[in-house]
Amino acid sequence: MKKLFSILTLLFTTLAWAQPVRFSAEIDTNRILIGDQFTLQLKGEVNEGTNFEWPIIPDTISGLDFVDISKIDTTLKDGIWQLSQKLTLTSFDSGYVAIPPLTLKANGEEASSQAVAVVVAFPELVEEQDYYDIKEPLEPPFNWMPILIGVGILIVLAVGIWLFIKWWKKRKANKELTPEQMMSPYEYAQLQLSEIEKDQLLQSGKIKEYYSRLTDVMRLYMERQMNINAMESTADELIDKMKELRLATELKEKIDRLLHLSALVKYAKEKPSVSQNEEALVTVKHFLEQTKPAEKEENAELSV
Known part of the structure; x- marks a missing residue:
């Protein structure tokens, strides 16, 4: 009895294992409008360990176009491989479209799906409906915004270039400035007097150059500081122009003597005395000190 039970158990197990191959093809709708899409679902079942050959999907099916073909999805359940694949199709031809049977092969067995059909129809026209021309694309x-941003960038660049050019010109102009232009009239005159003393013109017998440079220092100072046309004026013309200056009478007389003495040295080869030479330098220095711009007084801070 036990032997018979074992044989029956083995027989049922073998039959269960030897489940036949199954395959089906289903569509989600059997009617579509031209251009609409529908799904063809392929499903199959084979035993675990079975070699199978999935249906070959044709490149084209008359009247149908493939939109998408998914990969084959496999799931193992109770020793059975459950296989599935989705195909998305569409059609642009009206009428009746048939999908032929597809076959799944496994260990010499075959399972085929039934042919399925889809009706492809035109949209229904409503006579009362108004029809309009196709509108142009909006x-x-x-x-x-892009134009405003571009204009803003151009303005910033233009201002930057203008500032750079202005800075460059100023920098270049500063490099080309002479000591006379860089210094105040008073400072430059003092520098010229220092150079005259340093050159020791009197000791070298250069009396004419000594008086010429002294009077030029005073004349240039008057042009720059007082806006008086002094370089091209004669001694008498310059003395006449100086009448408007608020100078002590004694200083004016000394300047008068200096200018006339300088003219005599230059044109009549006059030879001044040592005291006259010294007085000439002192007169120019005194004139500069009396006419230099007043220094700005700084406001003193009150301390607690």
Whole structure:
């Protein structure tokens, strides 16, 4: 009895293991409008360890176009491989479209699906409905932002270039300035007097150059500081122009003597005395001190 039970158990197990191959093809709708899409679902079942050959999907099916073909999905359940694949199709031809049977092969067995059909129809026209011409594509509203950003960038660049050119010209001009232009009239005159003393013109017998340079220092100072045309004026003309200056009478007389003495040295080869030479330098220095610009007084801070 036990032997018979074992044989029956083995027989049922073998039959269960030797489940036949199954395959089906289903569509989610049997009617579509032209251009619509529908899904063809392929499903199959084979025993675990079975070599199978999935149906070959044709490149084209008359009247149908493939939109998408998914990969084969496999799931193992109770020793059975459950296989599935989705195909998305569409059609642009009206009428009756048939999908032929597809076959799944496994260990010499075959299972085929039934042919399925789809009706492809035109949309229904409603006679009362108004029809309009196809509208032109709508143009998006004009976007001013890129133009404004571009204009802003150009303005910034233009201002930057202008500032750079201005700085460069100023820098170049500063490099080309002479000591006379860089210094105040008073400072430059003092520098010239120091150079005259340093050159020791009197000791070298250069009396004419000594008086010429002294009077030039005074004349140039008057032009720059007092806006008086002094370089081209004669001694008498310059003395006449100096009448408007608020100078002590004694200083004016000394300047008068200096200018006339300088003219005599230059044109009549006059030879001044040592005291006259010294007085000439002192007169110019005194004139500079009396006419130099007043220094700005700084406001004193009150301390607690």
